[in-house]
Amino acid sequence: MNVEAIKSIYFFEMARMRRTLLQSVISPVITTSLYFIVFGTAIGSRMQAIEGVSYGSFITPGLIMLTLLTQCIGNGSIGIYFPKFTGTIYEILSAPVAMTEILIGYVGAAASKGLIIGLIILATASFFVDISIAHPFVMLTFLVLTAVTFSLFGFIIGIWAKNFEQLNIVPMLVVPPLTFLGGSFYSIDMLPPFWQAVSHFNPVLYLVSGFRWSFYEIADVNPLLSLGMVGLFLAICLSILGWIFHTGYRLRS
């Protein structure tokens, strides 16, 4: 195991976050704060509590998930796409590192950034609404697993993407609708039966539901099923990456 290489990639990536603090940390925090002010405090105060949880508190886990998914996919994809774009990837590919080590470096950094931002938003939320965490360890497990899984997913996108447009398609066009329709802002019990059934095909539903359960013990689906689904996504991402590394797809011609 080339530990020095993993460390180098990891800290090199984390340094980028420090350099672009405004864009990578401040901006998601401000965006989420706006959600809390609008939905949590302004509109939320006029909405009835959902299963005994005030609306502002109810949407907090979903908002954290929304940011976590966007950040992890974004960071995971840009981390590997940018060297591909500038050409500096030659150095990593000609270094004595295995693909798994490259992956640990990049995905580790992307997941760490996502986690840091997720926790900052959680802290920010507690200024606006009442937060209680019933199962902190489950909460952290969901947070970490989701961060890692979607950073891996981002890494795949970064390898697949041939231009910046393709790079942004998933985080911009796919993640927000899935998150908004995945029960971040409502319980799917509020939907008509048909749309309830459709929602079960939305992977984000399982993430948000399980994550929310760790806070308030209320869930749209069984938390164990949620955990199982996160595990399934993780396995899918890992097998796609296994194939990519085996064939050298878009990395080594």
Added chain:
Amino acid sequence: MATVFAGDRGSGRLVKKSERNIRSGRDGFKERAAYIGGTSRKSNPQRPVRMAPVVSIQNLTKTYGNGFEALKGIDLEIEEGEILALLGPNGAGKTTLISIVCGLVNPSGGKVLVGGYDVVRDFRQTRAMIGLVPQELTTDMFETVWNTVSFSRGVHGKKPNPELVESVLKDLSLWDKKDNMLRELSGGMKRRVLIAKALAHEPKILFLDEPTAGVDVNLRREMWQVVERLRENGVTIILTTHYIEEAEEIADRVGVINGGKLLLIEEKTALMKKLGRKQLRLELAEPLKNLPVSLSPYNLTLSEDGAALLHEYQGEEGDGSIASLLSMLQAENIHFRDLSTRQSSLEDIFVALVGEQA
């Protein structure tokens, strides 16, 4: 403290006549330089005993996904400590060859051993030994020189060593730029940063892919000095180029690649001797209208104005023919006021070789 270039810096070992690179007209001939003194290994035809090859390439082939056959069975052994220049036109397969040795491209067939290790199976051992300076100026625009060079060291699995990075940067005259972002640097400096990155993990073998493309004359000289210092420290250097002067100036051996095949690989001096033609030019005291019949056995031509005699001969047969020609001239009472000889350059040899193939 270990440094990459422990050698006497600045005082390039190669001392050359100042007229070294004066081009003489369009005929492709060039003033030949003599290496003064016996200090340069290049001037010494007896090379040291052949060592085990540090890079061994066996029947290497590469066909890209689109069906393009970039390499059609290359066999090549590179000795430890030598400077090998790979010449070839664009698209000849030079970069593909380098990319396979360095691990950027997977080979289609054949085998490459570096220091006895297989580049595919034992990539950790082989890649740790190799430094690569790519053809294109690819840099992380927003990084500082210091960070990017330190990163290179780390990603090659070496523990941080600020002293070493410092000495590499100083040797490449980059020390005062260490905190600058790469996008603020000139093209020549970026090129040097790429060399610094390639040297940061103390490689035994350095690949330079077109190192002086788009680089001005001063920087080119500077880079040749860097290469020379590295060689003094035992680093094996493989460079690709289509500047023939570059190969002529610094290489020990020259390989010519075209169409995915290695056409030739030879000691540079032997190659020049074997394939090089020589030309003797005599500036006559008084113009001649016709060549005297007695001079017909010699391969002579009269310049258009009749003021100069040109004699072409193979490098090998040299001495004899010239001496007899000169005495014959004296007998004919033809006087000359000046004489010069020129030897065909690698460029002529190269063009002839590639032309033959086409």
